Each structure stands twice: as C-alpha cells, then as structure tokens.
Amino acid sequence: MPEPPAHAFRAAAEAAPVRGFDRVAWCYDVLAGAVFGPAQRRAQLVALAGLPATAGPHVLILGGGTGWVLTEVLRRRPQATVLYLEASPNMLARARRRLASHCPAAAPQVEFRHGTQAALLPPESFDAVITFFVLDCIAAPELDAALNQLRQAQRPGAPWLVADFRPARRGWRHWLLVAMYAFFRLTTGLRARQLPDVRAELTQRGLRPAQEQRFFGQAIEAGIYVEQG
Template structure:
C-alpha cells in the first residue's frame, strides 16, 4: 500500500467547505484541548475498543491531524488503513505525524484527499472509524453520506463513532450552537445542526452494542454493528 496524498480528489457538492479546516489545522488540536481537555481523546479511545482483532483493513474518515491514526496502529500494528481527509493541510499533518511517530508503518497507510464520496465502488473495510466528522456534514447531505459509508462495510464490520450528542436545551445546546457558529465563521462549514446518529445508523440496519459518554454527557462513544435478524 502506498503512502500518498492521492492528489486533490474532486469533492462532492457541499463538501468543498471542509477544506476550510485548512485555516485552523495549525491550532485545531490545541483548541480542542483548551475547550474539552482530554474528553475527546477519551471518547475516541473508548470507541477504539471495538477494533477487530488481527490485521483489519480500516477506514478512517476525517481523522484530522492524525492522532487517531497512530492510536489505531499502536493497537493493531498489522492493520492497513485508508486515511480519508477533506482538508489537505490536515492530511499533511497526519502524514508528518505518522512519519515521526511510526515510520515503520508508512507502507500500511494510504492517505487520500476527499470525503466518503472518494471511496471506490468496490472498496470494503473491516471497520469504519468516524470521529467528530459526521457532525460536519450538512443535514441535507447526511443520508447520502451515511449510505456511501454503509456500502463500504464488510458484513459484520463494526462502525466506531465518537461525536457530540444532540441537545434541545441547556448548556449543551448552547455549546453546540457556539461551535457551529465558530466553525462557520472560521472554515465556512455548511452544517449547522447535529443529527441523531443512533437513529440515522439504526435506519441503515445498525445497532449500538456499546456506548459511553464524556464531558458531562455532551460527547458519546458508540460501537455499532449489524442488527441481529
């Protein structure tokens, strides 16, 4: 497997705004730590408990600067990974992080610029990893995006999710509004509301088999798998 950015793939309508995260790539990790402390990494670690054993073929969508990539490879040293990221600068930082921390794993990772729309029709994975990325997809585009990801799952492959939880009132609702406003202003993000991912993935035949919450319930880690017939 080659370690390559794959060029600048054509992004689907509405997804080009995700390249706006180039503007915050330099400070994104520090910013999330400032606001959330270690809560987001704790949620991601909890979800990664669902990684299949052995040498799984892993899809990481929207992994940002690459912390989750190195975490996956430390847990599954023989895994192969497609790292799919819409921000070229985030992608570059992830490549640099891997080269610095786990250079021996370079041949196991393909870095590809794009979104779920950049997946090939025959590509299938043993596990999907979507951490704090689905919240960046506009609600009008969510059904298509989730269907594209679902089509890339092999039978019984888990879908590992870490993301924010919807809130209709209180401080969590204010937090979500503030985050969406901030990222609209800084990155041009089109999304402005959070989808109920449990309901959305349930409609695609998936069920939560494990879950935990963090940051006083604002963040959730969920392991999904196919519903039993």
C-alpha cells in the same frame, strides 16, 4: 453501456476543491483540548476498543484530522492497513508528518487520500469504519447519501466506531453546540447547521450500539455499532 473505470469515479468525486478545516488545522488540537480537556480522546479510546481482533484489518478513518487516531489504530493493530480520508489538505499533511514521526515503519500500510466520503471508490470495503467528530460536519441535505456510502463500505460484520457530540435542544449543551457551529462557520465555511442524531441514523441503517459511553457532562458519546441480529 460499459461501466466507467474506477479512476473516473475518483476524478468526479474530487472535481470540486475541498478544503475542510484548513484554516484551523494549526490550532485544532490545542483548541479542542482547551475546551473539552481529555474528554474527546477518552471517547475515541473507548470506541477504538471495537477494532476487529484480526491481526491485519482494513480500516477506514474518515476525517481523522491531524493523525492521532491513525497512530493509535496502528499501535493497537500494527498490521492494519488504513485508508485515511481527510477533507483538509493541511490536516492531511499534519497526519503524514505524525505518522512519519511516530510510526515510520507503517507508512506503506497507509493510503492518505484528500476528500470526503464521496472520494470512496465503489469496490472499496473495510473491516472497520471510524468516524470521530466528523458526522457533525455533514450538512443535513447531504447526510443520507454520506451515511449510505459509508454503510455500503462496511464489510459484513464490520463495526462502525463513533465518537461525536450528542444533540441537545436546551441548556448549556445546546448553547455549546450553537457556539461551535457559529465558530466553524466563520472560520472554515462549514455548511452544516445542526447536529445529526447519529444513533438514530445508524439504527435506521441496520446497526445497533454494542457499547456506549458518555463524557463531558453527557455532551460527547462514544459508540461501537454492529449489525443488528
């Protein structure tokens, strides 16, 4: 039986409407800054140090939000080509506007695509995978499939750059996570209920942290994950 064409996979992946963080796109950056100060961006900057040194890497940014990460990637690697994959159309629109404002000449190097990791096409592969504060939004029953899809999209030797919250079972970090998940369930319909142990999940998939750093009282972690060996 012949394999369906690539556009059929994309159509199937996008058949269900995906809205993501549409309701909070207008205030997300301000809200994050008010709660975490510069900690989130500092974590992302540490992880971005792991971008491949090649002049024009092909980069996947999953859940990049309003586009700050995109412009930072292009600042560091001006010749990079980027697939910007975002579940919120409003976030996607803001990222487009940010690119047009900050890096207009790089517009041909960026593909903006609405969707989650499910919108990746089977042949697509990347020199770097970036997931900043997005794996925590994936519901537990979907996590294995999502991580496997992203892992398959890594080219040999490609780093997986991560910045995200760390699991906590007690103390103020635990209650911070409880409050965040409750807020986003109410405002965005987020289906995730608990934070995955990203380090353990990536280790199980043959990756190891080549570099790690923690922020905001150990609540946030940045990591550069590479193939074990």
